[in-house]
Amino acid sequence: EAQVTQNPRYLITVTGKKLTVTCSQNMNHEYMSWYRQDPGLGLRQIYYSMNVEVTDKGDVPEGYKVSRKEKRNFPLILESPSPNQTSLYFCASSSLLRTGDEAFFGQGTRLTVV
Amino acid sequence: DAKTTQPTSMDCAEGRAANLPCNHSTISGNEYVYWYRQIHSQGPQYIIHGLKNNETNEMASLIITEDRKSSTLILPHATLRDTAVYYCIVRAAGGTSYGKLTFGQGTILTVHP
Numbered sequence: 001e002a003q004v005t006q007n008p009r010y011l012i013t014v015t016g017k018k019l020t021v022t023c024s025q026n027m028n029h030e031y032m033s034w035y036r037q038d039p040g041l042g043l044r045q046i047y048y049s050m051n052v053e054v055t056d057k058g059d060v061p062e063g064y065k066v067s068r069k070e071k072r073n074f075p076l077i078l079e080s081p082s083p084n085q086t087s088l089y090f091c092a093s094s095s096l097l098r099t100g101d102e103a104f105f106g107q108g109t110r111l112t113v114v
Numbered sequence: 115d116a117k118t119t120q121p122t123s124m125d126c127a128e129g130r131a132a133n134l135p136c137n138h139s140t141i142s143g144n145e146y147v148y149w150y151r152q153i154h155s156q157g158p159q160y161i162i163h164g165l166k167n168n169e170t171n172e173m174a175s176l177i178i179t180e181d182r183k184s185s186t187l188i189l190p191h192a193t194l195r196d197t198a199v200y201y202c203i204v205r206a207a208g209g210t211s212y213g214k215l216t217f218g219q220g221t222i223l224t225v226h227p
Contacts, residue, residue, distance in 0.1 A: 004157075031212075031213035033213065033214065035217075037155075042217045042218065042219055042220075043158070043215075043217040044217075045214055045215075045216075048213060048214065050213065058214070088155055090157050090158070092157075092158075092215070094213055096212060096213060102148075102160035102163065103158075103160065103213070103215060104160070105157030105158045105159070106157050107156060107157055108155060108156065108157055110155070
């Protein structure tokens with residue numbers, strides 16, 4: 001079954017404690033990205049990757065890092081989380097080879113930073 | 115990517131067709147129209163997409179006007195499980211921004227018994 005898997009689903013952490021949210025896809029997609037969703041602001045792209053070792057900033061990259069060492073994995077790293085990073089996070093993947101292909105989203109990670 | 119405009123909310127009776135409109139008057143020739151929905155706080159789910167022809171799949175139909183400036187998503191027999199936020203997105207067909215989806219506020223569709 002085609003899927004994007006994020007872990008953990010829920011996380012409560014304290015300000016400044018480094019954390020990683022993992023994302024894995026099983027569709028051999030080239031393109032992967034992270035979004036955050038906040039009330040009234042909708043879904044906004046944080047970072048994206050067009051292939052292994054190729055990453056770039058989205059619309060709201062401050063405070064986040066990503067890496068793409070393998071095609072299937074695209075972890076989101078918060079080196080020093082702050083309360084304004086409390087949000088619902090989604091990982092997504094899609095193919096760049098087939099025009100008009102759909103994007104698949106993970107189930108979401110609800111992060112609370114206190 | 116072109117900007118889209120959707121009504122904030124709509125209601126529909128269970129079993130009836132739900133017709134969700136979207137304006138995308140600045141769409142360019144190589145941009146697709148995509149529809150996604152988000153049920154509660156789950157990950158957005160792909161519904162359908164099209165370039166200029168009308169499209170139909172097992173979930174919905176997409177009607178795109180001839181000038182491509184607007185489209186309508188049709189859920190032919192809405193059920194309570196179709197209650198969700200529906201996003202109309204215009205997406206480039208290629209280039210470095212191809213993979214990105216720019217989400218607006220969407221339309222909250224409420225299906226009533």
